[in-house]
Amino acid sequence: MNNLFKAAFIIAGKDLYSEWKTKQVVTTMLIFSGLVIVTFSFAFDPSNNAVRAIIPGLIWVITIFASLLGLNRSFLSETKNDNLYGMIVSPTDPSSIYLGKVMANFIFVLIVQLISIPVLFILFNFRFLGHLPLFICVVLIGTFGFISVGTFLAGLSANSRSSEMLLPIILFPIVSPIIIAAVQATRILLVDVEQIASAISWMQLMGAYNVIFFVLCFILFEYVLEV
Amino acid sequence: MKLINDDLTSIPKETTLHKVLIYLSIPMVLVALYLAFIYTPIEVKMGIVQKIFYFHVASAWVAFLAFFIVFVFSIMFLSKRKRIYDVIAGVSAEIGVVYTIIVLTTGPIWGRSAWNTWWSWEPRLTTTLILLFMYIAYIMIRNMDGAWEKKGRLASVFGIISFINVPIVFMSIRWWNSKLHPVVFGEGANETGGGLEPSMLFALIFTVITMTIVYVVFLQKGIYIERLKIQAERLKEKFQEKLAG
Numbered sequence: 001m002n003n004l005f006k007a008a009f010i011i012a013g014k015d016l017y018s019e020w021k022t023k024q025v026v027t028t029m030l031i032f033s034g035l036v037i038v039t040f041s042f043a044f045d046p047s048n049n050a051v052r053a054i055i056p057g058l059i060w061v062i063t064i065f066a067s068l069l070g071l072n073r074s075f076l077s078e079t080k081n082d083n084l085y086g087m088i089v090s091p092t093d094p095s096s097i098y099l100g101k102v103m104a105n106f107i108f109v110l111i112v113q114l115i116s117i118p119v120l121f122i123l124f125n126f127r128f129l130g131h132l133p134l135f136i137c138v139v140l141i142g143t144f145g146f147i148s149v150g151t152f153l154a155g156l157s158a159n160s161r162s163s164e165m166l167l168p169i170i171l172f173p174i175v176s177p178i179i180i181a182a183v184q185a186t187r188i189l190l191v192d193v194e195q196i197a198s199a200i201s202w203m204q205l206m207g208a209y210n211v212i213f214f215v216l217c218f219i220l221f222e223y224v225l226e227v
Numbered sequence: 228m229k230l231i232n233d234d235l236t237s238i239p240k241e242t243t244l245h246k247v248l249i250y251l252s253i254p255m256v257l258v259a260l261y262l263a264f265i266y267t268p269i270e271v272k273m274g275i276v277q278k279i280f281y282f283h284v285a286s287a288w289v290a291f292l293a294f295f296i297v298f299v300f301s302i303m304f305l306s307k308r309k310r311i312y313d314v315i316a317g318v319s320a321e322i323g324v325v326y327t328i329i330v331l332t333t334g335p336i337w338g339r340s341a342w343n344t345w346w347s348w349e350p351r352l353t354t355t356l357i358l359l360f361m362y363i364a365y366i367m368i369r370n371m372d373g374a375w376e377k378k379g380r381l382a383s384v385f386g387i388i389s390f391i392n393v394p395i396v397f398m399s400i401r402w403w404n405s406k407l408h409p410v411v412f413g414e415g416a417n418e419t420g421g422g423l424e425p426s427m428l429f430a431l432i433f434t435v436i437t438m439t440i441v442y443v444v445f446l447q448k449g450i451y452i453e454r455l456k457i458q459a460e461r462l463k464e465k466f467q468e469k470l471a472g
Contacts, residue, residue, distance in 0.1 A: 152388075156381050160371040169367060170385065173360040174392050177399035184403060205402065209395055216391065220384050223305055 004099070007092040011100025015074070016107060025073050026111055029066040033116040036062050037123055046124045055126050056186035060179060062116050063143060067109045071150045072167055074105055075158035084158070084225070094222040102151045109143050130189040131196065134203075138189060141203060142182030145210040149175050152217035155224045181206045235310055236461075239454040245447045252440045259437040262430040270427075276340040279333045281431055285438035286329040287355070293323030293442060294362060294390060301386035304379055310457075311450075313379035316386055318449030320365050322442060327359045350401040357396050361389040 019025055040058055044051045078084040087097050117139070121128060153171050157163040185202035188195050263281040270277035300316035303309075334352060335345040346352065368382045 153385075156368070156384060159373065159377060159381055160368075162372075166367060166371070169360075170364040173357050173364060174388060176357050177392070177395045180399045180403045202402070205399060209399075212391065212395070213388075216388060220387065223380055223384050226380060 004093050004096045007090075007096035008099035008103065011087070011097055012103035012107075015101070015104035019104075019108065025070045026108055029069050029108065029112045030115060032069055033062045033066040033112060034119065036065060037116070037120050041123060051124065052126065053187075053191060055120070055124060056190050057183050058120060058124075059113075059117055059139075059186055060142070060183050062120065063109065063113060064146065064175075064179070066112050066116070067105070067143075067147065067150060068168060068171070070105055070108050070112075071147075071154040071171075072164050074101055074151065075154050076163060079158060088225050094225045095218050097225065098151065098155065098218060098221040101155070102148050105151050106144060106147045109147055110140075113139060113143065126190075128190070130191075130193050134196070134199065135186070135189045138182060138185045138199070138203060138206075141206045141210060142178055142185075145178040145206055145213065146175055146182075148210065148214045148217055149178075152213075152221060152224070155221065159224075177209055178206055181209070231311060231315070235454060235457050238458055239451055241451065242447075245444070245451070248440060248444050248447065252437070252444050255433075255437040255440060259430075259434045262433055267427050267430045268424065274340070276337055279337045281434040282438075283330060283333040283337060284431060285434040286326045286333070288435050289438045289442045290323050290326035290330055290355075290358070292439065293319045293326060294358065294393070296446075297323065297362075297365070297386045298390035301383035301390075304383045305387075308376075310375065310379070313375070313383065314450055314453045314457075315446070316383065317366075317369050317379075318446055318453060320362050320369075320386070321449065322445045324359065324362050324366065326438075326442070327355060327362070330355055331359060348400075350397055353400045354393065354397040358393060361392065365389060 037058070040054075040061075044054060075084065078087070088094065120126070150167075150171055153174065154163075154167055157166040157170060160166050181202045185199045185206070188199040188202070259281070263278055267278075267281075269275055296319040297316045300312045300319065304312035304316060334355075338347065339345050365382060365385050368385050369378055371378050371381070
């Protein structure tokens with residue numbers, strides 16, 4: 001058990017370190033999310049008051065599309081020089097590779113959200129009146145669920161030569177419950193705060209989803225990485 | 228006789244069970260058509276369109292059954308690693324997708340006259356749509372490049388995940404769209420909406436059984452074709468070896 005976490009931390013640390021040196025993934029994700037915000041401001045007039053209602057959806061659209069870029073990279077970058085095989089033959093559980101990758105991707109996406117969500121609020125002139133701790137909680141839980149399934153399926157699709165095309169198609173249907181729940185919970189917390197009880201039940205749904213899928217992915221990951 | 232013939236080295240033959248099921252399914256389909264279109268009375272409120280109901284429900288049932296088979300054989304493939312399990316799961320997924328498309332095309336036709344709208348984001352409908360997307364993704368994984376062992380393994384993993392996802396999707400959509408339709412038509416006698424007329428219920432059950440048998444026939448045919456494909460692949464390899472050597 002200890003070995004599992006140690007290996008996971010080493011893999012996550014390696015990813016974070018190489019990202020720190022190159023700043024490739026996070027920069028791309030940030031620029032992309034900025035572009036998404038700009039595109040949405042063309043599509044929906046930000047000065048219109050009704051646009052407030054789509055802000056919760058926008059947060060998740062940005063998160064999902066930006067993290068797709070990172071998820072695609074996370075295993076494809078390992079196929080160079082057959083790094084992935086190196087990891088598989090190393091004396092560690094395959095699940096720790098998954099765990100490490102989830103941690104690294106989670107941190108990348110959190111960094112992107114930390115910048116892009118305030119930028120979204122500023123550019124759409126959105127005054128935050130909701131419940132901040134719960135909002136952060138929803139973002140964390142939702143992102144974790146998305147990333148844990150996303151990392152797993154990125155590992156799955158990395159086996160294919162056309163993995164960039166495959167990943168979104170296999171990922172979106174599977175994460176649809178978490179998208180629905182996250183958008184609904186965010187909408188309640190940002191737009192109508194009175195219904196906070198139902199936001200909490202959405203969070204419970206997300207929590208249940210996260211537990212089920214994290215455990216499932218954790219168990220099944222060794223089948224994905226078999227040679 | 229073994230229930231599943233896992234010998235993939237010889238040229239497959241059509242089994243007697245297969246023939247029996249084919250000759251059973253043809254009259255059953257005819258009887259089901261008779262029951263649905265002539266035997267049952269025309270529904271008062273919805274009129275003739277309601278006839279779709281029998282095939283709609285039966286297709287939905289078969290689609291779920293097909294995806295359940297995918298789930299079961301995915302688990303069996305991951306534990307036993309026999310190619311035949313992978314073949315069955317793949318064929319079943321394809322049939323399931325076809326039936327899901329039938330459900331999703333007959334649904335709006337019925338809904339247009341019953342609910343006065345082609346599509347509503349109702350839980351069952353939306354879940355079926357996501358189900359369709361999931362199993363199309365499953366088939367895309369199966370059509371990936373690479374050896375069959377790899378594809379089978381990855382597809383099995385995805386088959387397990389997506390089947391477990393179905394109830395969660397259903398629940399989340401139900402919560403999301405809690406403004407349910409005021410009238411629930413008696414889909415199955417225990418649902419509200421007044422229940423079903425006995426003759427309608429009989430027709431429905433008969434159609435469901437018929438569709439299930441048709442599904443089994445399709446499944447066997449699909450497996451047979453896959454076996455032939457594997458055999459052709461093998462012969463081709465042999466021939467190429469001969470040419471090279």
